[in-house]
Amino acid sequence: MSVAPFVEVSAARKEYRSTGGKILVFDRLNFSMPQAAFIALMGPSGSGKSTLLHAVGGLERLDGGSIRVGGRQIAGESEAHLSRWRAETIGFIFQFYNLMPMLNAAGNIELPLLLLPLGPKERRRRVEAAAELVGISHRLRHRPREMSGGEQQRVAIARAIVSDPPLLLCDEPTGDLDRATSTEVLEILRTLCRDLRKTILMVTHDPSAAEFADRIFTLDKGRLDTAGMAA
Amino acid sequence: MSALKLIWHSLRHGWLRNLLLLLSIVIAYALFGTLMAFERAYGVGASDGANRMITANKLSFTQLLPISHFRDVRRLDGVGKASFAAWFGGYYREPRNFLHTLAIDPQSYLDLYGDDIELTEAERQDFLNDRGSVLVGSSKAESHGWRVGDRIPLFNRRIARRDGAETWEFRVAGIFKGATPQIDTTFLYIHYEMFNEARAGDRDTIGWIVTLPAAGIKPGQMGQAIDRFFDTYADRTTTDSERSFSQTFVAQFGDLAQVTILVLSAAFFSLLVIVASTTALAIRQRSREIGVLKALGYSHMRVLVLLIGESIALVGIAGFAGLGLAAVLVQAAAPSMVQIAPGMAISLGIVGVALASMMVLAVAASALPAWQAVRQTTSDVLRRG
DSSP states (O other): OOOOOSEEEEEEEEEEEETTEEEEEEEEEEEEEOTTOEEEEEOOTTSSHHHHHHHHTTSSOOSEEEEEETTEEOTTOOHHHHHHHHHHHEEEEOTTOOOOTTSOHHHHHHGGGGGSSOOHHHHHHHHHHHHHHHTOGGGTTSOGGGSOHHHHHHHHHHHHHTTOOSEEEEESTTTTSOHHHHHHHHHHHHHHHHHHOOEEEEEOSOHHHHTTSSEEEEEETTEEEEEEEOO | OOHHHHHHHHHHHTHHHHHHHHHHHHHHHHHHHHHHHHHHHHHHOTTOOTTOEEEEESSOTTSOEEHHHHHHHHHSTTEEEEEEEEEOOOBSSSTTSBOEEEEEOHHHHHHHHTTTEEOOHHHHHHHHHOTTEEEEEHHHHHHHTOOTTOEEEEEOSSSOBTTSOOEEEEEEEEEEEESSTTSOOOEEEEEHHHHHHHBSSSTTEESEEEEEEOTTOOHHHHHHHHHHHTTTSSSOEEEEEHHHHHHHHHHTTOOHHHHHHHHHHHHHHHHHHHHHHHHHHHHHHTHHHHHHHHHHTOOHHHHHHHHHHHHHHHHHHHHHHHHHHHHHHHHHHGGGGTTTSTTOOOOHHHHHHHHHHHHHHHHHHHHHHHHHHHHSOHHHHHHTO
């Protein structure tokens, strides 16, 4: 008996319009991910990795094809519905952390919870739990500018998981970190996948980062090679 | 952390920019409140009273009229009530303590202005019965520390006494308050009869005549009849509403209300441009933050509410601080403005207009840049690095 994929991309097509005409990013692209899979998406710059990641997260609309996440078809959904779905289903982690500079770590982690019907006590409990999980509890009262890159990325991961979304989308999460810190962050991601059954799609240029994933997909010239296995 | 707290943190983040913006809005609303208070007090004035009409010398209101004009007016058809006043002026102790003293016919004058002033019956009777007494407005009594029963010497170098003295002494028979804040309480009233007998020159002349039309007669109609009656006299008259009359002497400065509105409009438009451009720049600089919020699941509407909410909070805080400053300025300026704009104050009406303008300003300045910001493709914003 086969297990239904958690993420399923079918015949996806994306093109950009520029002054020089249309630029095709990818076409008829298919792939699927089971729940609790950790997949690295690699490929040269401009190959459309981030575009595909954002499309799965509902931030980018496709020009053709469909995307199902957790059995829900997201193509054609309204902006308001997509926002609500994203708040419940997706956790984003970015290369440059993208923390709110005016908020401390706790405030940043709490941001997604403001969209959910939770009281202040429950929000505080969840913030502390997420911070504990990524080992940043001691920095909750600090602002982003008072933290190192690694600490900021831990805060960003805590923010991504605080509302307990099943899918984490990571765009070069270690691109701005040194080797040792990258390893710590990737270990956290792997733990989230194995222990908490988070499904993770991670865009990376770094082959050593990709090795933390279960499988490696390569996107190049509009074609996706899904045969790659991590070492 | 609530959405309000998020707005508060955002305002604190760009504190220098927001502080400067806040200061400009504070100044603008201090100006707005002060000028509005002036414009309203000037527009309403102390002499809004009923249908009262003033008849003065046609050459100029500073030219005198013979008292026989008053007797003639009182007998004219269409005139219901009539009284008169003559300017006395004078000062207390020093010339800088200039006084607005009118010599009046007590009975008829209080009959015409009785609704405007608050005075006890005992004080009223005391004033009517004593020709050497004076009625004093409460603000003037307060500023000089006068009480009922005090004897006050007034000096007048312009109007000589027959006995050669410069001092006119009066007993304070009563201290009146205004029935509304707009009523001027800086005036003093003395008996015309005593004044006329004591002065050396200009005897049997008065400054102006005050009238109320008889039932069924329009004030304008009565005024025309009065002026027509004196058309062949050496001292011809002009009759106008009391409100116009009281504003005549300030009209030499131009239409103050019009100027006030122009200044207000210019200040408000400048403010709108400043706030709009600063807000647009601030929102543009935060496009990445906006992109992150959208990626976290914040809808367009929610982000719009946050951005416009920030603008409303900033303009609201600064606007009310400005109005507070205006209230202080108005309170300080009110005593010296009482002749032009009596009862100048930051009224609830002004607060209401200011509140509405704050909302318009905040939304107009932030809605378009906020809408443009949320409509940007999130992935483009996040990819800029």
